[in-house]
Amino acid sequence: MTSQKPAEMEQEELKSMTLGDHLEELRARLILSLLGLIVGMGVALFWGRSFLRLILLPFEQALETSNLKPSLQAIQVAEPFMVYLKASLVLGLLISAPWIFYQLWAFISAGLYRHERRYVYIAAPISAVLFIGGVLFFLLLVAPLTLKFFVRFNLGVDYLLYHPTLSNYVSFILIMSLVFGLTFQSPILIVFAERFGLISLESLRKARRYVVLASFLIGAAATPSPDVFSQIAMAAPMYFLYEISILVCRFWRHRSG
Numbered sequence: 001m002t003s004q005k006p007a008e009m010e011q012e013e014l015k016s017m018t019l020g021d022h023l024e025e026l027r028a029r030l031i032l033s034l035l036g037l038i039v040g041m042g043v044a045l046f047w048g049r050s051f052l053r054l055i056l057l058p059f060e061q062a063l064e065t066s067n068l069k070p071s072l073q074a075i076q077v078a079e080p081f082m083v084y085l086k087a088s089l090v091l092g093l094l095i096s097a098p099w100i101f102y103q104l105w106a107f108i109s110a111g112l113y114r115h116e117r118r119y120v121y122i123a124a125p126i127s128a129v130l131f132i133g134g135v136l137f138f139l140l141l142v143a144p145l146t147l148k149f150f151v152r153f154n155l156g157v158d159y160l161l162y163h164p165t166l167s168n169y170v171s172f173i174l175i176m177s178l179v180f181g182l183t184f185q186s187p188i189l190i191v192f193a194e195r196f197g198l199i200s201l202e203s204l205r206k207a208r209r210y211v212v213l214a215s216f217l218i219g220a221a222a223t224p225s226p227d228v229f230s231q232i233a234m235a236a237p238m239y240f241l242y243e244i245s246i247l248v249c250r251f252w253r254h255r256s257g
Contacts, residue, residue: 036099041092048088062147098128134184190245
């Protein structure tokens, strides 16, 4: 009985999973991810108020620097409690991010060859770090500057009272944080696309001018606020991450060669 070549064995292994197998794998990974999120949210409930204070801090600082008294309205009866749960959910997502991204990449690895699956153990922790980094980048750096811009924007009327609702403000901050966290995943996608031969390093270099335009277009489409400042705040790190991706691809190619 002749032994199969490694390439042939990998090909058979890749074809061994049917569509039903992939759907079952997806279901299992989703359940595991959901369980991880539930555990993360359970832990986050103890720190929900502290995380909410971090979310409210940019608003407080922006109003204080404009000589205004911080004030948020809670119109609905259960609004403060629902905001607390919403903040705890996002904090739970941050806590469980390493587990969730591992499940995501583990599902992707089921469709890869055996020698390609080792990349999953590199991609999963980096994805989690980039996601958490993107969220913190917005909360700690972009949000304070954005709120100062909004608060100081002058409509030219003296009778305007600036009292946003608690729910609208927290939703805005949390949505923007998640958008930044997902945007910071772009280096992973670019590097692995180059590794798997979907795009070449030369093409990445030539596409710089188009990436600048695309970054601003994505920033305009992804940010819920129409101000130019928020769009620039997203477009700038996106292009920076693109350049980092090119450097990583170059280093990886040089190391492989």
